[in-house]
Amino acid sequence: MFLMMKLLRTIMKKMHNRPRADRPDDQPRTLPEGPLGSFDENIKQMKEAFNSCNDVLLRELPPGLVVGGGRTFIAYIESLSPYQAVDRALATFHSLIEKPQRIRPDETTGNAQVLTVETIQDAVAKVLDGWTVCMSDRSASAYAFNTYIPPVRPIDRSETESVMLGPQEAFTESIQSNLGLIRKRLRTPQLKFEFMTIGTYTHTYVAIAYLSGITQQEYIDSIRARLEHVETDGIFDASDLAQRIDDNPVSPFPQYHMTERPERVVSHLLDGKTAVVVDGSPLVLTSPASFIEFFQSSEDYSNRWVSASVIRTLRLVGVLISISLSAVYVAVVTYHYQMIPSDMLITLTESRSRVPFPPVYETLLLEVTIELLREAGARLPTKVGQTIGIVGGIVIGQAAVSAGLTSNILVIAVALSTIASFITPSYIMSTALRAIRFPLIILAGWWGMYGLFLGLLMIMIHFLRLSSLGAPYFSPFAPLRLSDWKDTFLRVPTPWMNYRSTNTRPRETQRQPFEAEITPPATPTSAKWDSGRRSDPDDGQGGDQP
Amino acid sequence: MSEGRKPRRRRAQPSRSFQQSERVHFALHSLNTFQVAILITNTQFGVGIFNLPRVVVEAAGHDGWMSVLLAGVIVQVALILMVILLRRFEHLDLYGICRRIFGKWIGNALGLLFALYCVAVAAVVSRTYVEVVQSWLFPTTSTNVFYLLILIPCTYAATGGIRVLGRFGTAILLGTIWIAFLLIVPARDIQLNYYLPLFEAPLLDIAKGSWNVSASVVGFELLLLIYPFIQKKQKTLMAVSSGSWLTITLYLSTVLVAIGFYSTEQLITIMSPTLHMAQIVELPMIERVEHIEIATWSFMIVITVSTYLWAAGRYLHKLTKMKEATGVYCCVPLLLWIGLIPQDMYLLDQFEKLLGTIGSSVSLCFAPLLLVLSLVLRKKGAGSEGFDQPQDKEVNAS
Numbered sequence: 001m002f003l004m005m006k007l008l009r010t011i012m013k014k015m016h017n018r019p020r021a022d023r024p025d026d027q028p029r030t031l032p033e034g035p036l037g038s039f040d041e042n043i044k045q046m047k048e049a050f051n052s053c054n055d056v057l058l059r060e061l062p063p064g065l066v067v068g069g070g071r072t073f074i075a076y077i078e079s080l081s082p083y084q085a086v087d088r089a090l091a092t093f094h095s096l097i098e099k100p101q102r103i104r105p106d107e108t109t110g111n112a113q114v115l116t117v118e119t120i121q122d123a124v125a126k127v128l129d130g131w132t133v134c135m136s137d138r139s140a141s142a143y144a145f146n147t148y149i150p151p152v153r154p155i156d157r158s159e160t161e162s163v164m165l166g167p168q169e170a171f172t173e174s175i176q177s178n179l180g181l182i183r184k185r186l187r188t189p190q191l192k193f194e195f196m197t198i199g200t201y202t203h204t205y206v207a208i209a210y211l212s213g214i215t216q217q218e219y220i221d222s223i224r225a226r227l228e229h230v231e232t233d234g235i236f237d238a239s240d241l242a243q244r245i246d247d248n249p250v251s252p253f254p255q256y257h258m259t260e261r262p263e264r265v266v267s268h269l270l271d272g273k274t275a276v277v278v279d280g281s282p283l284v285l286t287s288p289a290s291f292i293e294f295f296q297s298s299e300d301y302s303n304r305w306v307s308a309s310v311i312r313t314l315r316l317v318g319v320l321i322s323i324s325l326s327a328v329y330v331a332v333v334t335y336h337y338q339m340i341p342s343d344m345l346i347t348l349t350e351s352r353s354r355v356p357f358p359p360v361y362e363t364l365l366l367e368v369t370i371e372l373l374r375e376a377g378a379r380l381p382t383k384v385g386q387t388i389g390i391v392g393g394i395v396i397g398q399a400a401v402s403a404g405l406t407s408n409i410l411v412i413a414v415a416l417s418t419i420a421s422f423i424t425p426s427y428i429m430s431t432a433l434r435a436i437r438f439p440l441i442i443l444a445g446w447w448g449m450y451g452l453f454l455g456l457l458m459i460m461i462h463f464l465r466l467s468s469l470g471a472p473y474f475s476p477f478a479p480l481r482l483s484d485w486k487d488t489f490l491r492v493p494t495p496w497m498n499y500r501s502t503n504t505r506p507r508e509t510q511r512q513p514f515e516a517e518i519t520p521p522a523t524p525t526s527a528k529w530d531s532g533r534r535s536d537p538d539d540g541q542g543g544d545q546p
Numbered sequence: 547m548s549e550g551r552k553p554r555r556r557r558a559q560p561s562r563s564f565q566q567s568e569r570v571h572f573a574l575h576s577l578n579t580f581q582v583a584i585l586i587t588n589t590q591f592g593v594g595i596f597n598l599p600r601v602v603v604e605a606a607g608h609d610g611w612m613s614v615l616l617a618g619v620i621v622q623v624a625l626i627l628m629v630i631l632l633r634r635f636e637h638l639d640l641y642g643i644c645r646r647i648f649g650k651w652i653g654n655a656l657g658l659l660f661a662l663y664c665v666a667v668a669a670v671v672s673r674t675y676v677e678v679v680q681s682w683l684f685p686t687t688s689t690n691v692f693y694l695l696i697l698i699p700c701t702y703a704a705t706g707g708i709r710v711l712g713r714f715g716t717a718i719l720l721g722t723i724w725i726a727f728l729l730i731v732p733a734r735d736i737q738l739n740y741y742l743p744l745f746e747a748p749l750l751d752i753a754k755g756s757w758n759v760s761a762s763v764v765g766f767e768l769l770l771l772i773y774p775f776i777q778k779k780q781k782t783l784m785a786v787s788s789g790s791w792l793t794i795t796l797y798l799s800t801v802l803v804a805i806g807f808y809s810t811e812q813l814i815t816i817m818s819p820t821l822h823m824a825q826i827v828e829l830p831m832i833e834r835v836e837h838i839e840i841a842t843w844s845f846m847i848v849i850t851v852s853t854y855l856w857a858a859g860r861y862l863h864k865l866t867k868m869k870e871a872t873g874v875y876c877c878v879p880l881l882l883w884i885g886l887i888p889q890d891m892y893l894l895d896q897f898e899k900l901l902g903t904i905g906s907s908v909s910l911c912f913a914p915l916l917l918v919l920s921l922v923l924r925k926k927g928a929g930s931e932g933f934d935q936p937q938d939k940e941v942n943a944s
Binding site for chain 2: 342472
């Protein structure tokens with residue numbers, strides 16, 4: 001497989017048609033380096049830099065309009081900086097020049113963030129960041145004012161990870177509001193953010209978040225180094241970035257946990273993981289991730305432990321069903337019909353008697369149909385999507401059976417495996433699991449149980465070889481870490497979760513004291529006491545006192 | 547009441563930071579005690595158990611189960627000798643020890659022989675399993691295709707290195723432990739008088755039975771290669787002994803149930819009694835559970851084969867400083883070729899018997915021989931050979 005990938009890469013490299021060397025006079029002009037020149041030179045260079053960028057407003061204000069007796073030049077991007085903000089920036093610039101004793105640059109003043117700009121490149125970068133750059137012929141230096149108010153979507157409910165219980169707000173595409181959503185849940189100076197930009201053209205802002213007292217330094221260094229090594233012209237989404245910093249980029253499985261939900265990120269940070277927030281993406285990456293995390297939902301912790309455990313186990317059984325049920329059907333019907341109990345065999349033979357194809361083609365046909373339906377339903381607006389559901393569920397299912405294309409039992413098996421794949425809370429994991437179903441069906445069709453089990457083995461070995469940020473992916477199962485099993489098939493009662501999961505090797509392993517022993521026992525309360533002295537429960541333990 | 551409250555138990559946890567010095571040693575310490583035990587069990591389990599009750603009973607009659615116990619004791623002695631040998635040479639493995647005792651040329655030649663032996667065992671185990679699959683599940687399909695197919699996961703696991711193999715063992719234990727419970731069904735119909743009278747077979751026959759068993763317990767000699775990777779070296783003997791005794795316990799219970807369920811006369815006529823016993827199990831949803839059992843058994847085969855393959859690849863890694871994975875890839879064509887030599891059952895059976903003899907002698911006698919030689923030649927210690935030093939590449943968070 002490895003060799004095949006290598007071969008493919010070589011072919012792709014060879015097929016890439018390299019452009020001829022550019023003529024030197026065709027090269028785009030680079031910005032001049034060094035400190036700012038005179039006022040007129042600066043204006044000329046700025047205009048040259050933003051040549052044909054008609055959304056960038058480069059305005060030369062007449063003398064005396066802003067600064068008494070001097071000309072002023074301002075540059076900003078209209079769509080990122082609304083005019084009210086620019087207006088405030090101009091007022092600040094005015095006082096900066098006129099009354100330098102009252103306001104100084106490089107400090108956050110009452111109403112604006114001001115920085116001194118040293119070079120033209122700086123000025124251009126600041127303008128592109130959405131700041132307003134002002135310069136005047138009365139002052140030698142230029143100033144940049146933070147007027148960045150980007151167009152954003154309001155904070156909304158999560159669509160892909162909707163829950164019944166628990167907080168509903170989800171991340172949006174704006175990195176500021178995403179960082180705010182994290183910070184407002186973690187009011188500690190130990191929560192650190194590190195910023196960097198990625199993409200030679202997009203200059204996307206990326207923030208690494210971690211809790212300094214908990215997260216292992218190795219992981220912080222590793223994720224920082226990986227992000228620094230990304231060299232591309234642009235990234236568009238967190239999942240796109242994740243594929244560039246994966247341990248194994250050709251694996252079908254995600255190696256970073258991606259979530260839209262702030263409280264999930266906070267719980268991961270508290271578990272000693274690192275988070276990567278990407279501007280323009282509602283997904284936040286947390287790592288090191290393990291396989292089981294993709295089956296944990298934040299609802300599990302809001303729910304009571306019994307129901308949460310039942311649902312968790314159901315999800316893990318759902319994985320097995322979704323990847324192997326139709327393949328097992330193919331293997332059993334093609335080769336191992338002795339395994340079916342005789343009563344059921346009669347029904348099965350009856351329903352298959354009209355089907356003209358071998359089971360493997362029958363199954364592939366139905367699987368492809370269901371995938372088509374699912375994809376069509378996902379792409380269409382909700383109202384049309386419902387119609388698709390009806391068409392798919394009733395018309396195709398019923399008609400395919402009565403037309404003799406598939407058997408009844410196969411319809412059940414395929415429908416079950418599709419539904420089972422939907423209960424995986426992580427969308428990216430559920431699509432990966434659905435994709436690996438097809439090779440398993442083909443293996444089962446050609447080599448029966450033998451092929452199917454070898455295919456499952458390959459998947460298992462792949463899981464064992466995978467790592468996320470260097471930590472083992474299949475962690476609580478292999479390597480066996482029994483203390484982490486508290487959050488796998490069972491979600492044990494919250495007071496028992498005294499230790500963080502060991503997969504991230506957190507610096508601080510204890511999460512809470514043994515609370516169950518020190519919680520004061522509930523006291524019988526009278527209504528009088530209850531209403532009167534509620535705030536002092538220690539006092540009331542003696543009995544019913546007035 | 548507040549006086550009676552227990553003091554708050556806040557256990558101070560030392561921060562677990564991995565310092566630089568620790569990390570270097572971390573390199574080779576990738577198997578914990580549990581993984582070592584399971585790995586030994588998994589490499590011992592192969593195709594032998596399918597025929598084990600018949601093989602034992604042929605030699606020792608209804609006292610065959612004593613042969614299994616005797617084999618366990620012999621293995622234990624061999625393991626103790628092995629651990630003494632390995633302790634003597636600190637963190638060297640078999641190839642390193644050979645070089646240390648015999649010098650470069652003879653040591654490398656001995657290592658080559660052992661690597662060839664590993665490949666041969668891998669070939670025979672996988673090939674025999676394919677034969678079982680064919681005779682039970684697919685009587686008409688081509689052997690070569692099945693053989694090729696099983697080599698793919700074996701290679702994939704072996705190239706992952708010992709760390710993956712250790713985890714693989716744990717995963718396999720979780721995936722195959724249910725097979726042991728299938729024994730409950732035939733165990734309900736045991737006739738106790740089939741075991742009687744005790745000690746009917748002469749001691750020589752029991753020993754002969756043990757010799758027959760020993761082909762099935764081969765696999766523990768890989769301790770000679772995984773030793774450098776064990777985290778807690780002082781617990782090695784405990785780990786490998788418990789692994790080997792787990793094997794013996796499972797073998798013993800299989801043989802006991804088989805003898806009690808069938809009888810000695812009947813057992814001799816059955817080719818693979820273990821599988822026939824699984825055949826009588828009927829679950830409400832599934833009949834013929836042995837189909838699933840045989841398919842699941844591929845897990846056991848794959849880990850045995852891949853561990854042997856890794857052991858062989860390790861020789862090339864040590865000899866030429868190529869990557870471990872490359873070494874494994876180099877061994878695969880040889881494995882393929884050896885496995886394709888015996889084209890019929892008879893040849894395969896001959897091959898199996900030969901390999902069983904070689905395997906038993908190697909695993910029982912090689913380590914004591916080396917120990918004696920090292921005592922005579924007064925060689926010990928790790929030496930300063932560069933290839934035994936931990937390498938940065940192997941440092942991995944786990």
